[in-house]
Structures are given as C-alpha cells and as structure tokens.
Amino acid sequence: MPKRRHKKTVTVVNRKGGVGKSFIADEIAWAFERDGVACAFWDFDGQGGTGHETSDAEEREAAEVYVVDTPGAITRQMRDLLKQTDVAVVPVTPVGSDVSATEYTMDVVESACPKAAKIVVVNAWTRFRTARAFEECADAWRSRGWEVRYVPHAEAVRRARDAGRSVCDVDRRCKAARAVSELCERVEGLVSACD
Known part of the structure; x- marks a missing residue:
C-alpha cells in the first residue's frame, strides 16, 4: 500500500484461515459502497474468495476508505499494514482450535496499532456450536478492550457468496444479514470517528 496521505483503513485479519475474513471484508466494503462512501478494496489473501477485486490506482486515489482482506498469515507486510489501520476486525469461528491463532492475532494487532478500534467477529455462530469455554x-476478549460481535450461521450467506453479492441484498431479513448490517454500521461509525 502506498504511504501517501493517510486513508482511513479497515483491516480484516486473522492468522487462521477459513474464519470468514473475505466474507467480512466484502460485507464491509459493500456497506460503504451502499452508503456512497468511496471505498478501495485490497485483496492480499490471493485465494479468490472475495466478491471484490483489488482496486485500481484511480479507485485507490479517490477512496475515502481502504478495506483490506488479509491472508491467513501474519507477515512483515501485514504488520506494516496494521500500523496504518484505524479499525481492526478479527473474524473467528466458534471452534476451540481457532482460539490460539485468534489470540495471537489480537496480540499482534494490539502491538502494531494500539489506538485502532478493535472488533472480534464470531462468524457462523450457532447456539449449538458455541461451547461455554468459547x-x-x-468474555476475556471484552475485558482486553475488544468489542465482540456475532454473525449467525445462515443459508443466505452461502447463497450470497455464490451470487457474489452481499447477504444484506440476498435476504435482508435473515438474522445473519441483520447482524452483518449492525457490524457494518458499527465499523462505519468507528471510521467516521477517526481523526
């Protein structure tokens, strides 16, 4: 990413793959686009799981906000990117094996961008899969100062992904779409509050 004037940056990151980073990054970008905010998308993941392509130079220059989808790894490039991040979003699935990678990612985020707003998104949540231990x-993440949001598992998410569209456009009444909409409103509010 170029180091010109600072663009407000939302980075979706977790060193664990398969937790919904691309889904969440897409949804945040679509929310900005729906609201008429000039948004550039950066896809560093390279697995082709997003509905967005990396924005061209003209879009990046005109953008008010960058939305960044990261790979399932914490590299030196990702650490440098996090230093420019205003809002860090860390998706996780409600599986005990995801916790250590998520907490490692949270440590990196806290170190690299201590002033950034920080949100953990429990993705594909169901009351049956969420164990008491999770x-x-x-609760421990909240006590560290992280906001915790939940996006329920829903068939509409799969349909939206297959269509290359936002779940909010596919079935805005489903619980997942409502949760995504609330998450995106929160992210937009945090970005607006950035100096």
Whole structure:
C-alpha cells in the first residue's frame, strides 16, 4: 500500500484461515459502497474468495476508505499494514482450535496499532456450536478492550457468496444479514470517528 496521505483503513485479519475474513471484508466494503462512501478494496489473501477485486490506482486515489482482506498469515507486510489501520476486525469461528491463532492475532494487532478500534467477529455462530469455554474466551476478549460481535450461521450467506453479492441484498431479513448490517454500521461509525 502506498504511504501517501493517510486513508482511513479497515483491516480484516486473522492468522487462521477459513474464519470468514473475505466474507467480512466484502460485507464491509459493500456497506460503504451502499452508503456512497468511496471505498478501495485490497485483496492480499490471493485465494479468490472475495466478491471484490483489488482496486485500481484511480479507485485507490479517490477512496475515502481502504478495506483490506488479509491472508491467513501474519507477515512483515501485514504488520506494516496494521500500523496504518484505524479499525481492526478479527473474524473467528466458534471452534476451540481457532482460539490460539485468534489470540495471537489480537496480540499482534494490539502491538502494531494500539489506538485502532478493535472488533472480534464470531462468524457462523450457532447456539449449538458455541461451547461455554468459547463464551469464556469472548468474555476475556471484552475485558482486553475488544468489542465482540456475532454473525449467525445462515443459508443466505452461502447463497450470497455464490451470487457474489452481499447477504444484506440476498435476504435482508435473515438474522445473519441483520447482524452483518449492525457490524457494518458499527465499523462505519468507528471510521467516521477517526481523526
């Protein structure tokens, strides 16, 4: 990413793959676009899981906000990117094996961008999969100063992904779409509050 004037940056990051980083990054970018905010998308993941392509130079220059989808790794490039981040979003699935990678990612985010707003998104949440131990982790994350949001598992998410569209456009009444909409409103509010 060029180091010109600072663009407000939302980085979706977790060193664990398969937690929904691309889904969440897409949804945040679509929310900005729906609201008429000039947004550039950076896809560093390279797995082709997003509905967006990396913006061209003209879009990046005109953008008010960058939305960044990262790979399932914490590299030197990702650490440098995090230093420019205003809002860090860390998706996780409610599986105990995801906790250590998520907490490592949180440590990196806290070190690289201590002033950034920080949100953990429990993605594909269902009350059947969420163990008591996982909820204890979420409570611990809140005590570290992280906001914790939940996006329920829903068939509409799969349909939206297959269509290359936002879940909010596919079925805005489903619980997942409402949760995504609330998450995106929160991210937009945090970005607006950045100096």
